[in-house]
Amino acid sequence: MSLDTSATSQVPNEAGRFGDFGGRYVPETLTAALDQLARxxxxxxxxxxxxxxxxxxxxxxxGRPSPLYFADRLTQQCGGARIYLKxxxxxxxxAHKINNTLGQALLTMRMGKQRVIAETGAGQHGxxxxxxxxxxxxxxxxxxxxxxxxRQAPNVFSMKLLGAEVRPVTSGSRTxxxxxxxxxxxxxxxxxxxxxxxxxxxxPHPFPMIVRDYQSVIGRETKQQCFDQIGRLPDAVVACVGxxxxxxxxxxxxxxxxxxxxxxxEAGGLGSQIGQHASPLSYGQxxxxxxxxxxxxxxxxxxxxxxxxVSAGLDYPGVGPEHSYWKATGRVKYSACDDETxxxxxxxxxxxxxxxxxxxxxxxxxxAMELAATRSADEVIVICLSGRGDKDAAEVARLxxx
Amino acid sequence: MSAVDELFSRLKGEGRxxxxxxxxxxxxxxxxxxxxxASLSGLGCHLCEVGIPxxxxxxxxxxxxxxxxxxxxxxxxxxxxxxMLRGTAAEVSAPLVTMVSYAIVYRHGLEAYVADAKAAGAxxxxxxxxxxxxxxxxxxxxxxEDLSLIQLVTPTTSPERTKQIVETSTGFxxxxxxxxxxxxxxxxxxxxxxxxxxxxxxxxxxxxxxFGISTPEHVRLLAPVADGxxxxxxxxxxIAECESRSADEVQQQVEAYVAELLAALG
Numbered sequence: 001m002s003l004d005t006s007a008t009s010q011v012p013n014e015a016g017r018f019g020d021f022g023g024r025y026v027p028e029t030l031t032a033a034l035d036q037l038a039r040x041x042x043x044x045x046x047x048x049x050x051x052x053x054x055x056x057x058x059x060x061x062x063g064r065p066s067p068l069y070f071a072d073r074l075t076q077q078c079g080g081a082r083i084y085l086k087x088x089x090x091x092x093x094x095a096h097k098i099n100n101t102l103g104q105a106l107l108t109m110r111m112g113k114q115r116v117i118a119e120t121g122a123g124q125h126g127x128x129x130x131x132x133x134x135x136x137x138x139x140x141x142x143x144x145x146x147x148x149x150x151r152q153a154p155n156v157f158s159m160k161l162l163g164a165e166v167r168p169v170t171s172g173s174r175t176x177x178x179x180x181x182x183x184x185x186x187x188x189x190x191x192x193x194x195x196x197x198x199x200x201x202x203x204p205h206p207f208p209m210i211v212r213d214y215q216s217v218i219g220r221e222t223k224q225q226c227f228d229q230i231g232r233l234p235d236a237v238v239a240c241v242g243x244x245x246x247x248x249x250x251x252x253x254x255x256x257x258x259x260x261x262x263x264x265x266e267a268g269g270l271g272s273q274i275g276q277h278a279s280p281l282s283y284g285q286x287x288x289x290x291x292x293x294x295x296x297x298x299x300x301x302x303x304x305x306x307x308x309x310v311s312a313g314l315d316y317p318g319v320g321p322e323h324s325y326w327k328a329t330g331r332v333k334y335s336a337c338d339d340e341t342x343x344x345x346x347x348x349x350x351x352x353x354x355x356x357x358x359x360x361x362x363x364x365x366x367x368a369m370e371l372a373a374t375r376s377a378d379e380v381i382v383i384c385l386s387g388r389g390d391k392d393a394a395e396v397a398r399l400x401x402x
Numbered sequence: 403m404s405a406v407d408e409l410f411s412r413l414k415g416e417g418r419x420x421x422x423x424x425x426x427x428x429x430x431x432x433x434x435x436x437x438x439x440a441s442l443s444g445l446g447c448h449l450c451e452v453g454i455p456x457x458x459x460x461x462x463x464x465x466x467x468x469x470x471x472x473x474x475x476x477x478x479x480x481x482x483x484x485x486m487l488r489g490t491a492a493e494v495s496a497p498l499v500t501m502v503s504y505a506i507v508y509r510h511g512l513e514a515y516v517a518d519a520k521a522a523g524a525x526x527x528x529x530x531x532x533x534x535x536x537x538x539x540x541x542x543x544x545x546x547e548d549l550s551l552i553q554l555v556t557p558t559t560s561p562e563r564t565k566q567i568v569e570t571s572t573g574f575x576x577x578x579x580x581x582x583x584x585x586x587x588x589x590x591x592x593x594x595x596x597x598x599x600x601x602x603x604x605x606x607x608x609x610x611x612x613f614g615i616s617t618p619e620h621v622r623l624l625a626p627v628a629d630g631x632x633x634x635x636x637x638x639x640x641i642a643e644c645e646s647r648s649a650d651e652v653q654q655q656v657e658a659y660v661a662e663l664l665a666a667l668g
Contacts, residue, residue, distance in 0.1 A: 025505075029578065030558075172458075172471075185462075189580075189583060192581060289458065301480045302509030
């Protein structure tokens with residue numbers, strides 16, 4: 001086994017650092033709440049009854065473990081390595097996001113906070129937060145960019161049905177980045193009574209660690225299922241990366257298994273020019289955004305650049321600090337997949353396997369198909385099928401003029 | 403001793419308090435900002451905070467956010483702002499302090515930012531998204547260049563953290579009056595005066611209060627307990643009227659408003 005010695009799973013440190021990345025760059029007003037969250041999280045991790053409650057919710061409410069499914073016809077079509085799908089799309093609410101929101105909802109109550117706020121891009125995290133809040137009777141406000149409200153309308157309606165208030169964000173690019181800004185501003189005023197359930201491995205410490213840990217159930221199950229089904233670990237694991245929560249949850253349990261290739265796929269959008277894509281790991285540089293030091297798309301003054309992706313969930317100029325750490329250490333290879341290739345993979349998976357993936361997930365499917373074609377049939381590639389694509393059907397129809 | 407230290411030591415000797423307006427660089431343009439800083443200093447304002455526009459300011463309310471957006475829409479750059487400061491600082495008596503996001507400082511380079519701000523005549527900086535545990539490196543660079551690095555204490559800051567912050571802040575302590583974002587408020591928290599009194603027991607540093615201060619009544623209430631008062635959104639909101647009125651009229655209106663606050667300061 002060629003254990004990779006440069007990256008370790010023993011991160012972050014007490015200051016929230018993954019190597020050089022991470023940390024906590026927030027107004028003083030929020031630091032007390034972040035300290036409290038870090039303390040309560042640590043206590044909850046050591047509390048067997050808390051863990052038992054979360055495990056029960058994952059099993060009986062979410063439907064975990066999610067299947068690891070051999071995609072026979074997709075494999076045949078690619079003509080190479082065997083492709084397996086880790087079916088997070090089969091979770092309650094249709095994506096991996098619920099793994100984290102249930103954990104953080106329990107933390108909210110443990111901290112004695114009575115209200116929840118969240119941001120959402122594609123609406124999957126918004127729906128998952130609204131769901132967890134409905135389940136526990138917590139009032140919930142979700143901030144969502146106006147552009148995303150337009151292109152992810154079915155999820156907006158679901159959030160409202162679940163009793164959440166959806167607040168449209170009209171500043172800036174009216175997408176995920178601006179939704180995070182507005183949620184942070186709400187939290188600046190409400191921090192004493194409100195918990196902010198961040199949906200990705202981004203933001204100030206301890207959020208990137210907490211979200212990664214709750215999402216790591218994906219990678220842990222995948223390892224076990226691989227042992228059960230193929231008797232060994234896979235050769236490669238592929239996941240899409242926006243903020244990077246499904247990828248972090250899938251990759252983290254494999255980090256110390258250096259012989260498993262880890263491949264992250266960013267949104268390549270329309271091209272490599274600034275403003276045309278949402279691929280900070282591929283084209284950006286280290287900087288500060290939303291409380292964390294990580295790769296980001298910025299201009300030379302440090303102003304955040306506009307980004308583009310066909311998928312609302314990847315349409316974000318930053319990325320979680322642990323991904324920057326994995327890039328810097330070389331443990332994970334990152335590349336970008338453009339809009340058109342992702343849309344083609346969306347079609348292919350629908351027609352070969354009868355599974356409509358989310359547009360976000362389609363980026364990972366595209367990359368895995370490309371990779372599979374170059375590998376032998378002895379090899380196994382697992383795709384983190386992070387979410388279902390029903391929410392995208394209307395937007396895809398609109399893009400195709402249907 | 404930075405110019406900020408000199409200011410407060412002089413005011414203390416005279417038994418007087420500081421009024422510190424905040425303006426956004428480049429809203430509606432840098433010429434206006436330069437003229438306004440000069441005129442507010444001439445009126446008797448003691449220090450001027452110059453906001454460097456940032457695309458994602460999470461501590462700011464809608465008024466300052468919108469001003470930052472207007473300035474960035476016109477492509478104001480850090481280089482142009484520093485040029486404007488260089489021309490202005492030499493001509494005004496009030497020390498100038500930049501209010502700047504760490505995203506901008508980091509991208510420019512910490513040493514380069516401090517050196518360039520100092521060369522432009524700035525006396526200090528406030529980095530509202532750089533909490534004390536992340537501020538060590540910048541604090542060292544500022545100390546070497548004799549620039550004040552002003553840190554913030556808020557109502558949510560624990561006594562232990564307050565101790566750490568007062569040990570590292572230089573120039574003055576910025577006490578945030580409310581749990582919230584910048585913006586005018588009719589009512590300030592009832593416990594504010596008491597909170598500032600408690601902070602006073604922990605430090606020799608001058609204490610200046612900001613967030614929400616907008617009326618002569620606020621000034622009369624808080625001047626006795628503080629060393630200085632910061633007024634931001636109330637000024638920036640008036641400057642926004644430049645979109646529909648002449649800049650000269652707006653400048654006169656801001657001057658009249660600030661004169662009222664100065665009168666209330668006594």
